[in-house]
Amino acid sequence: MRIYYLSTNGKAAPWLAALREALPGAEVMEWQAGAPPGDHAVVWAPPQQFFDEQPQLRGIFNTGAGVDALLGRQLPPKAVLVRLEDAGMSVQMAEYVCHAVVRHFREFDRIEEDVAQRRWAYRRPNERDDFPVGVMGLGVLGTRVAQALAHFEFPVLGWSRSPREVPGVRCFSGGAGFDDFLRATRMLVCLLPLTPATENIMNRDTLGKLRPGGYVINVARGAHLVDEDLLALLDEGHLAGATLDVFRTEPLPPQHPFWQHPRISVTPHTSARTLRHETVAQIARKIQALERGESIAGVVDRLRGY
């Protein structure tokens, strides 16, 4: 069995070593043009040429949860496309989102400004019931985030394409439920997959429906958000702020207005990092299961896009 590793993200050597250790019987190598036919591939954003040269591939394993970088590719006809599931990402996502929500709700950013001026200031506590958090996308990550928010006793709403039930979360679904979800939400968290149906889903119209003092947390993909609409709604005062980890162009271009906007917190796509150890272990288990003819979880429905 031959397995190719190719990624635009970071160094190959430790990944190759980890895959070889996890799959002792396999030949694991970095792909180069003209290489012999392989069985499986472990990839992040590979070029079309790779798939053109490897039509016999049976498994394509993405090293991230979102497979949007692969949906525009012509993939080998028999290959299953497999997204990364959790692998230590959901707890990172939960702590990232809870940190952002708590920071805004408790006004820790303003307290830091007071403290920088040696001011011991009283701030009237906010009421938790005035800060309902709405999570868009109730997959593995979205569900984990919603549960962490519920643990902190925030009112939590969830929205997904098809109906879901999550304990402690008021769930909405489909186009019919979207308006009600938005109008009941003050802090909006995006954890949707990026597909043609979800691109630009956070725009003037939808963000305008959030409760006054709305807050946006985008930890999915930059293309979910219309940048200018967010800026306009912040200027108009309908939105109070945003925490953004993902952007249309990454790295975020130096001249982009998000960098130093007083009410936008930027992080460099760090909300949930791919952890090599967990990721290799999960992919190795799935390759072995496929080889035994078993079915595996996390296979992407290419029509649906996730």
Place this chain on the structure above:
Amino acid sequence: MRIYYLSTNGKAAPWLAALREALPGAEVMEWQAGAPPGDHAVVWAPPQQFFDEQPQLRGIFNTGAGVDALLGRQLPPKAVLVRLEDAGMSVQMAEYVCHAVVRHFREFDRIEEDVAQRRWAYRRPNERDDFPVGVMGLGVLGTRVAQALAHFEFPVLGWSRSPREVPGVRCFSGGAGFDDFLRATRMLVCLLPLTPATENIMNRDTLGKLRPGGYVINVARGAHLVDEDLLALLDEGHLAGATLDVFRTEPLPPQHPFWQHPRISVTPHTSARTLRHETVAQIARKIQALERGESIAGVVDRLRGY
């Protein structure tokens, strides 16, 4: 039944109104010198004169969890001293501590410095197993905090005077367990009651036993921490930082070195605020139970100090 309210903290009018509404049969008033005998008192840091004039009091209800401000007082002989239990404080404490722990673990403060310079920087993720969090004090607040940290999959240790069991938390107790607890802890959270036995418990000796890169979060009382010892261990590099919400003198004096220390985050005693609605409801329930001759929870053992 006559109930006195007296507090050095904030305005009396809304508290009097809320107590009157919750206890319609009672006469609720603010205490003044020479006032007639009362049955119960709802207090924060009252003067000794109050107790001297009211020897017949049967219940003294503290509007905070820590009763250290009352332990130096001569209290009426028949009165039970009752601390506030939870009343919306434990969830606030959990979110405060988790915010501080996650902020340090995920290096969000450093990311903010990068972003202020428009730098899209890569930071190698920390390993969660290298950041065990130790919670001192496993009462209502400490237990809630420990559980929230376990929810984020940190290794969590707990230490208390007498043995406790908390699911998901490695518990130590008493003098015999203290050293092992400290040596296994990297991020130390103090949620102890302030008593003669716990004063100055965070000092050069004990903080020196934390794992290298130790971090201190004090959300209990300022007198738990020896300020100069913390500063020395930060200077020496054994400790990486601290988040402090409580201080020996509050407000923190303008010239105090904590205000603008680059590795200390200061907040103005805001970690868990007394919420009037929840507090009044709890105290009213307990007064009614005492009047019916029932026993109540939260009665302070004055010898033990909490």
